[in-house]
Amino acid sequence: MLRRKWLLLLTTTALLLPLASILIVKKIWTIPEFASDEWIATTEEKIINVANNLPVASDNSVMDDKLKNVMGELIAQNRLAMQKEYRTALVIGNSKYKLATELANPINDATDIANSLRKLGFEVTLLKDADLRQMEQAIDNFNRNLRQGGTGLFYYAGHGTQVDGENYLIPIDARLEREQDVRYESLPVGKLLNVMEDASNDVNIIILDACRNNPFGRKWRSLQRGLAPLTQTVKGTLIAYATSPGKTALDGEGRNSPYTTALLQHMKTPNLDVEQMFKQVRADVLKQTGGKQTPWESSSLVGSFAFNAVGGNNVATSAGKSSPLPTSTTPITTPAASPITSLVITPSPTLSPTAGTRTAYFTQPPSLLKASTTYNRVSEPGAVYYFTINLPENAGEPLQKITIQQREGLEYIRFQLDKSIAFEGTESQEGQKLELKDISSDQKTQTVSIAFNPPVSPGKKITIGLQARQNPQFDGVYLFGVTAFPQGEKSHSQFLGFGRLHFYRRN
Structure with missing residues (x-):
């Protein structure tokens, strides 16, 4: 009897110590609602089953194999629970442009996206009405956060443009008298891709609600509408645009743009795979804009990810890996991972002759x-x-x-x-x-x-x-x-x- 109690104490300790460690660092890891009622109930049930089915050892030298297996399972599950993914996000909204038309919704869009991401377990940096130096500094800090692993997300709402097939995000202090000024006065999206490639995370997401009509282009000799399709690909990255290449997106008449409105709605859907989520966003935007705006994505993800993963399915997984946490409900089945591809929803635009050439950027500029x-x-x-x-x-x-x-x-x-x-x-x-x-x-x-x-x-x-x-x-x-x-x-x-x-x- 004494031995049985000792084994029960050992098993319980092995289970509860990791859980206590997680609760202590919960704030640091930004882990929301880790110990859900469902998870705790399932875990308690396992402890009771172990206690009720403890075998009586025939001698004091060998522990029954069944008990070893059950204890090993519990310890492994808690170790994986402690390795809950780190999520970091940089969110930028630019509305009050000094030398261009002020936009109504980007600050609202960025603020609401940031709040939603925090509820979904992201550590969020929110930047409002940023100049070029502030945007570049934020990217540098984002790079350091990405190196911690896990999932990285970048969201931008504001003016954006393309020049010679390269996409740029425009800060509020940009002086774009000539098309050539863009590369000196704006933030290249390619630099952001290089930062994510440098981090080598399993999941990176870029969301650009930046295809609004370009007010600076009226002064330029050539004017290319919207953003260009990215020719640089980074493994494990999904890039989402508010509309298809070469088109402009609507700012919206309500608090948020049509695209961000749909994002906020579907990001919170439980256990919805991110690629499926963007399909639902596209359907909503098409309906809301009467077919005038078609969101577009390019994905090289090789695993699965859900913004609102519940019931233990909250760890981004590589292809072939399953979610480690226990659940008493029926697991949600996600589509099988596919090879690295570029998913283009609209007819493929013609790429430039240099489409296969990678553009080099400084991660941290001289x-x-x-x-x-x-x-x-x-x-x-x-x-x-x-x-x-x-x-x-x-x-x-x-x-x-x-x-x-x-x-x-x-x-x-x-x-x-x-x-x-x-x-x-x-x-x-x-x-x-x-x-x-x-x-x-x-x-x-x-x-x-x-x-x-x-x-x-x-x-x-x-x-x-x-x-x-x-x-x-x-x-x-x-x-x-x-x-x-x-x-x-x-x-x-x-x-x-x-x-x-x-x-x-x-x-």
Whole structure:
């Protein structure tokens, strides 16, 4: 009898200790309603069954195999319960544009989506009316959260546009006088994809309610409506658009856009697989807009995921894996996982010739630290202009090229390109020399281009030196815009800021 009580105590302890640990860290893991009544009842029933069916051991050296199996099952189930998936989300809503028409619903849409995701167990960062710097900083923080594993979700409501087949999300402070300004003033969706690819999570979801009519495009020579189909694919990622490529979405007359209204309705459906959920969203939007708006998705998911997984089916699974938590109800059957495909609901648009080429982005962009000159008197010959750049450890890609463009000044400054130099470190602490190639100058755009051979690896601070034929004859401030390009056959440039040099007349 004493042995039987001891075994019962051991079994109960093995079951309750992990549960207690989960409850303690519940707030940290953002686990809502983990210990549901159904789960607790099922677990209690198992404990009672173990207690009532404990065998009487014939000796004190061997525990009955049946008891071992039952205890092992209980312990394994609780261990898997403790490994409940981590869910993180970045939600951005931009409404109050400074140089464009204000949108009515994105702030409402983002706020309601954020609240819904929190109830569904996501750790949510909500950004409202964000400028470019705030959006880029949020993406950097999101990248760190994604590295914890689990499921990542990005939602954006606001203005978006496409340029040359690339999609961009427009911050509220964007100045888009020309089409070329988009890459410097907006956030590329490709950068977000690179962040998710870098994290290598099983499930990543991107939702873009950003296909509203582009007010900036009226000033551009060419105007492409809506967003473009993404040619870059990342395994384990579902990308959802409010409408099909090249089309515009409605902002809506109520609190939310038609697309977000449908999302909020169907995200809370219990145990509804995410791909099936978006089909129901599409049906609702088609009905609500009279067929004028057709939501569209591209999916490379290889497992199953439900926003509102109940009855223990709350862990995102890879293909072939089953949900680990016990339940007394009949399991919900989800469609079998299919190979990686691109699901296009509308007729497939024509892709660009570079559709198979991956665009390279910096995960964490470089930064311009300093600009200086050896001589700052006007008309001084042979002065060297130094530009110091930091390439962070988590840049994601090596640095392949730098362009330096004179943006402001009363006189165009010419350089002796054959005397250009680059080295690790700063002007005052010069390190190893860097080899340069393809140094060129475009007088029409007043731009010097410098390529590195080999490209510069992340985690380095470098300085570029350009020797001027002579300093300008006119005094004042001269601004030089510095842009970095990651290594790749097709790369997205990252504007780093302006180097400011001030030239003075002799006293």
